[in-house]
Amino acid sequence: MNLHTLFKQAGVAAVLTAAALVSVPVGATVEAAPPAPAAEAVEAAPAAKAMTGWIPAAGRSAHRIPDVPVYDQDGRRLMLYTDLIKGKVVLFNFMYADCEGICPLQTENLKRVYEQFGEHMGKEVIMLSFTLRPETDTPEKLHHYTEMHDIPEHWRFLTGDVATLQMLRRQLGFYDEAQEIDLQNATHLGMVRYGVDWLDRWAGCPAATPAHVIVNNVLGMYGPAHSLVPDTGAR
Secondary structure, eight states: OOHHHHHTTOOOOOOOOOBOOOOOOTTOOOOOOOOOOTTSOOOOOHHHHHHHSSOOOOOTTTTTSOOOEEEOTTOOEEEIIIIIITTSEEEEEEEOSSOSSSHHHHHHHHHHHHHHHGGGBTTTEEEEEEESOTTTOOHHHHHHHHHHTTOOTTEEEEBOOHHHHHHHHHHTTOOOSOTTTTTOTTTSOOEEEEEEGGGTEEEEEETTSOHHHHHHHHHTTTSOTTSOOOOOSOO
């Protein structure tokens, strides 16, 4: 079953404000990226076609997302854009492996999001979690975190050198100008961002938002917003 079919299985409306992925202070207003010109060259993107039944322009987010090396919880070196994001629907957050604040709660809620995408996760849809403490959150430590929290196999937890992860945190908008809040375990920016690479369309919400709302927000970015996923009562 593809996601185009999933759109037609339920009838719950969702309202979504999409924003371009830019590095901005918390609370700033962000404008959505303009649609691609009609004459833009169209390249087949198999993942997108499988979901929606049409072939979109691929890779429009490439100018916004740095294609830098990162390492996942299995120690694999990956290029962030070309290996993980290009041509995909993406959800991502930032977290600490050692955290007694909001991180474990975010992780548990995002697990429910992951489950609602079912067979599409790891194929058309990708979920990424970046460490906020790359100096200590090694691939081995992130692997331990995934085992401790029973993380599904296609969810990538990413680390790298300190300069790269700090740059990504700002480039992807996960920082707070208030130093007493920024990078604090209990108060750091607890958001999940999501978007559609080939449309360069991005938005975000608190990572504690009910899972079905997050899923509907994601689906609503490129599918009919009147045919989404119902509220099952799970939180």
